[in-house]
Amino acid sequence: MNKLISSGSSFEEKLGYSRAVIRGDWAFVSGVTGYDYNTMDMPNNIAQQASNCFKTIQTSLNEGGFSLSNTVRVQYTLTNPDLVDEIAPVLKKYMGNIKPAATMIIASMIKPEMLIEIEITALKN
Numbered sequence: 001m002n003k004l005i006s007s008g009s010s011f012e013e014k015l016g017y018s019r020a021v022i023r024g025d026w027a028f029v030s031g032v033t034g035y036d037y038n039t040m041d042m043p044n045n046i047a048q049q050a051s052n053c054f055k056t057i058q059t060s061l062n063e064g065g066f067s068l069s070n071t072v073r074v075q076y077t078l079t080n081p082d083l084v085d086e087i088a089p090v091l092k093k094y095m096g097n098i099k100p101a102a103t104m105i106i107a108s109m110i111k112p113e114m115l116i117e118i119e120i121t122a123l124k125n
Contacts, residue, residue: 022064027122046115050090053118070122076104077117
């Protein structure tokens, strides 16, 4: 049976998805953008957006009984390759000791203020 986790984002209801799905020892966290989902504010700075992404991801994982250290796979989607250097310190802060398998994609987002989206898969030992 799946445990569905919501961050309360209007996007989840409008687009019909869960922030995370927990199934047994697995956690699948949907792509998270840089909003502060409590206020729906979006910073202009990609580094702050990335930090917000990880905070939302941590909250979702914790609600499902996981921690960020359970991450085995991460996908980063950026709108511009020139932004990589700006987010590198944030990625290292949150993933540097975990070192999951990772993919980085450059693509458009559904809203122009979105500069990054982060998706995580986690597995408990």
